[in-house]
Amino acid sequence: xxxxxxxxxxSRLLLGTSRYPSPAILQEAVRTCGAQxxxxxxxxxxxxxxxxxxxxxLVRDLDVAVLPNTAGCHTVKEAVTTAHMAREVxxxxxxxxxxxxxxxLLQPDVFGLVEAARILCAEGFEVFPYTTEDxxxxxxxxxAGCRVLMPWGAPIGSGRGLANPWALCAxxxxxxxxxxIVDAGLGVPSxxxxxxxxxxDGVLLNTAVAQAGDPVKMAGAFARAVEAGRMAYLAGPMxxxxxxxxxxxxxxxxxxx
Amino acid sequence: MQxxxxxxxxxxxxxxxxxxxxxxxxxxxxxxxxxxAQSCSWYAGGMLAPWCELETAEPLVARLGQESLRWWSARxxxxxxxxxxxxxxxxxxxxxxxxxxRTGQAAPGRYAWLDAxxxxxxxxxxxxxxxxxxxxxxxxxxxxxxxxxxxxxxxxQAGVPIRFGVTADSQDTADADHVVxxxxxxxxxxxxxxxxxxxxxxxxxxxxxxFRRPIRVLHPRWPLYLVPRGEDRIMVGAxxxxxxxxxxxxxxxxxxxxxxxAVHPALGEADIVEIGAQARPAFPDNLPRxxxxxxxxxxxxxxxxxxxxxxxxxxxxxxxxxxxxRFAEVMDxxxxxxxxx
Numbered sequence: 304x305x306x307x308x309x310x311x312x313x314s315r316l317l318l319g320t321s322r323y324p325s326p327a328i329l330q331e332a333v334r335t336c337g338a339q340x341x342x343x344x345x346x347x348x349x350x351x352x353x354x355x356x357x358x359x360x361l362v363r364d365l366d367v368a369v370l371p372n373t374a375g376c377h378t379v380k381e382a383v384t385t386a387h388m389a390r391e392v393x394x395x396x397x398x399x400x401x402x403x404x405x406x407x408l409l410q411p412d413v414f415g416l417v418e419a420a421r422i423l424c425a426e427g428f429e430v431f432p433y434t435t436e437d438x439x440x441x442x443x444x445x446x447a448g449c450r451v452l453m454p455w456g457a458p459i460g461s462g463r464g465l466a467n468p469w470a471l472c473a474x475x476x477x478x479x480x481x482x483x484i485v486d487a488g489l490g491v492p493s494x495x496x497x498x499x500x501x502x503x504d505g506v507l508l509n510t511a512v513a514q515a516g517d518p519v520k521m522a523g524a525f526a527r528a529v530e531a532g533r534m535a536y537l538a539g540p541m542x543x544x545x546x547x548x549x550x551x552x553x554x555x556x557x558x559x560x
Numbered sequence: 561m562q563x564x565x566x567x568x569x570x571x572x573x574x575x576x577x578x579x580x581x582x583x584x585x586x587x588x589x590x591x592x593x594x595x596x597a598q599s600c601s602w603y604a605g606g607m608l609a610p611w612c613e614l615e616t617a618e619p620l621v622a623r624l625g626q627e628s629l630r631w632w633s634a635r636x637x638x639x640x641x642x643x644x645x646x647x648x649x650x651x652x653x654x655x656x657x658x659x660x661x662r663t664g665q666a667a668p669g670r671y672a673w674l675d676a677x678x679x680x681x682x683x684x685x686x687x688x689x690x691x692x693x694x695x696x697x698x699x700x701x702x703x704x705x706x707x708x709x710x711x712x713x714x715x716x717q718a719g720v721p722i723r724f725g726v727t728a729d730s731q732d733t734a735d736a737d738h739v740v741x742x743x744x745x746x747x748x749x750x751x752x753x754x755x756x757x758x759x760x761x762x763x764x765x766x767x768x769x770x771f772r773r774p775i776r777v778l779h780p781r782w783p784l785y786l787v788p789r790g791e792d793r794i795m796v797g798a799x800x801x802x803x804x805x806x807x808x809x810x811x812x813x814x815x816x817x818x819x820x821x822a823v824h825p826a827l828g829e830a831d832i833v834e835i836g837a838q839a840r841p842a843f844p845d846n847l848p849r850x851x852x853x854x855x856x857x858x859x860x861x862x863x864x865x866x867x868x869x870x871x872x873x874x875x876x877x878x879x880x881x882x883x884x885x886r887f888a889e890v891m892d893x894x895x896x897x898x899x900x901x
Contacts, residue, residue, distance in 0.1 A: 324616045326755075326802075327845035357755030358802035361844055460780055516662060 305504055307340075307451055307482055308397065308429040310368065314339045315499070316529045317370065317484065318522070319509025326361045328518050333365050336522035341367050342399055342507065344374045345389045359392075370431060372399035373419075377412070382419045386428060398423060399431040399453070399486075408458040413440045417447055424448025433486050436470035438477055445481065452481055453507065456498060457488025460510040464494035468501060475502040492521075492528030499532025500540060563881065564589060564736040566728030569599030570704070570866045571859050572742035573711040574631075574874035579740070580718045582878050588715065588722040589732060591746070595722070596708050600744060600838035601866050603761050605787050605797050606704040607774045608632060608868060609644050611670040611696050614663040618847060620889055621865055622667060624872035629700060631871035636710050639702045640788075642773035645683060646671075646694040649822065653692060655778035660694055671696045685769040689824060701774050703789055704867060738881050739856045744841040745804060747860055751851070754860060756804025756839035760812040761797040763789065764820070764830035770794075777823055784819040793833060796820050800864070806837040840864055848873055850880060851893045857881060 305312045318338040323329040333341060343362060362369065371389035376382040379402065386398045402419055404412025411433055417440065420430050424447055432444050436454045444452060454474055457463035465471060466488065474483060485498040486507040495506045506529055515521035561584045565576045568590035580586045592598035610625030632639045648656045660671065671694040680687035682695065712722060726732060733739050741747050748754045770788065777784040787795040799812045813835060820827045842863040843849055850873065851858040859877055862869050879885040886894055 324618075325842075325844060325846035327843075330844070355803045357804065361755075514658075516665070 305482065312339045315505035315533055316526055317342065317505060317507040318512065319507070320362060321509060322513040323518055326358060330361060330365060331519045332512055332522035333367065335519050336526035339367050340370050341365065342370045342372050345371050345385055345392065369393050369395060370397050370399050371395070373401045375403070376401060377403050379415045379419045379422070383422055386423050390428070396427060396429045397431065398428050399433060401433045410458065411435060413437065417443045420444055420449055421447040436467055436474055438473065441474060441478060450481065451484065452478065453484045453486040455487045456485045456494065459487040461488050462490025462511055463488055464490055465497055468497065471498065471501050471503060492524045495525050496528040496532035499529055500535045502536050561585065561738065561882065562736045563738045563740060564733045565740045565742060567599070567742035567744065568595060568722055569742060569744060570601040570708060570870040571862055571873065573708060573715065574870040575740050575742055575859060575877045576715055576720055577711060578874040578878040579881070580715065580720045582882055584882065586720045588720060589726040589728055590722060590724050591727045593724050595712055596705060600840055601704055601708060603759065603836045603838040604704040604866050605785060605795060606702045606707065606867055607644065607785065607787060608639070608700040608702065609696065609774065610868060611663055611667050611699060612644050612646065612776060613865065613868065614666045615659055617865070619666050620847060621869065625865065625868040628868055628871040632702060633700065635714070636702055636707050638706060639700050640773070641700040643695050643697040644699040644774050644776060646696065646776045646778065647690040648778040650691060652779055655780060656692055656694060659778055670698065683771055683775070685771065685824060701787055702867065707867070737855065740877055741856055741858045744860065745839055747858055751858060751860055753843055754841050757842050757863065758801040758803045758805060758837060758839050759798040759864065760808050760816065760837045761795060762813065762816055762832060763834040764794045764796060764827060765792045765833050766794060766827060766830035767792055768826040768829060769824055775823065777819060779819060782815050782819040784816065786820065786823065804839040806839055808835050808837045848890055849892060850876060850887065850890045852880060852891070
């Protein structure tokens with residue numbers, strides 16, 4: 304079981320809610336993959352006003368935990384304000400903190416991220432920081448009060464998979480007790496499986512499912528990959544070897560040394 | 561048969577015309593003071609692109625859209641049939657492959673690949689701007705506002721009155737056998753699962769460049785379309801935002817114009833003629849519905865496909881009311897009782 308800020312989850316797949324062909328397909332995708340946490344972007348859909356309510360009620364119908372994000376925020380001030388709005392609209396202390404540092408690749412501004420995390424944690428928010436794989440930044444985020452880390456796999460929406468698996472291993476080793484959720488950049492289920500095999504605690508994705516030819520089917524595929532990867536991690540994968548080793552004993556054959 | 565059509569957007573006008581052409585006695589009530597003023601049809605792109613829509617829409621939309629394309633071509637002289645050109649900037653070319661795969665699976669053989677030379681031959685002002693494109697040759701476009709007026713003229717000729725400043729709950733519906741409710745989001749009190757999806761658009765006037773056909777520019781974050789409107793005007797659209805407000809945000813305008821400027825820098829010199837927004841009525845699966853409740857038939861949920869779907873839904877509306885037909889694919893509420901019967 305995965306525990307995030309005291310909430311126990313049996314599913315290790317977190318799903319974003321934007322860019323699906325329709326809200327009905329989004330709902331079906333969430334149900335199919337069994338995600339228990341969905342992220343929602345506050346800025347664009349103006350959930351604060353009455354205007355976006357119809358969409359929110361479709362998300363609420365799913366009966367899953369909502370993790371609002373601060374996507375589209377470029378400054379600490381914007382991110383903090385958006386977090387306040389999100390707490391009011393969704394009635395949750397959870398916030399997926401994004402502070403964009405580069406518009407092209409939507410890379411996090413890790414300096415602003417740490418600063419905003421410090422402010423929000425002090426205010427009682429439970430912060431899920433979207434960060435890079437940098438260990439120094441991770442230390443700062445944990446010092447600021449974060450109890451979950453969300454390192455990227457690759458830039459948001461790029462579908463490139465894990466750009467730096469070794470760094471994720473390093474994060475895993477260094478922060479053995481902190482839940483690590485790989486957020487962003489996954490394209491196909493094998494990417495998710497790899498992240499889980501490395502020992503990550505969960506994955507968060509959106510585009511790979513929403514923009515698939517059949518989002519519902521792809522959601523199911525990712526759910527299985529995440530489960531397979533997790534099981535593999537727990538099972539203890541074999542070490543790669545340079546020498547071929549026959550898996551069937553060769554009985555009765557002379558051993559020529 | 562006496563039918564009152566509520567709402568003079570594209571759905572209402574098409575329904576009124578189909579019913580009148582089949583012999584019903586029809587009148588149209590519109591709450592707004594003038595044609596289109598309060599309807600989201602007024603801000604539509606007017607692309608008749610059933611195959612391109614398969615990028616995100618269900619096959620039903622393409623099927624009804626093909627019927628509508630024929631309907632418009634037969635009735636509105638100004639329907640242009642120059643196809644749709646789909647382009648993407650160099651580094652977004654994977655989007656073009658994705659678009660081809662998505663639309664091609666559902667409807668093979670509807671597009672042709674063009675190279676830079678082919679693009680320049682079709683749209684000289686795009687020469688040197690793109691390396692690859694998809695041409696959907698059979699698609700068309702119309703000028704939505706002219707089309708609404710043209711429908712109103714036809715209704716006038718058929719003796720169908722359009723009364724402005726009148727709502728459907730007025731006494732004017734008392735004698736009608738049927739009310740066809742095409743009031744979009746205004747019907748939300750009756751249709752609880754209806755929601756609004758905001759679309760923002762601009763109209764530019766450029767003396768420097770012109771297009772002959774709608775240009776769709778694929779982009780992972782800022783997809784865009786440019787539709788020629790005549791008189792040097794180009795419609796730029798459109799955002800798709802889960803919200804029923806009709807504010808136009810600076811960010812949306814910035815993104816639309818940024819994306820347009822990237823298509824051709826000359827668009828940066830264009831005049832901004834208009835900035836507008838609409839809230840499109842949509843059901844959770846973004847598919848249209850006909851719901852017959854008592855004597856009222858609701859025609860709603862046309863989402864981003866008002867002009868593409870209205871004629872086909874109008875034909876169905878006429879057949880439901882005049883011939884007692886039922887269409888399971890759009891009549892979710894009625895198909896169950898119909899099967900029982």
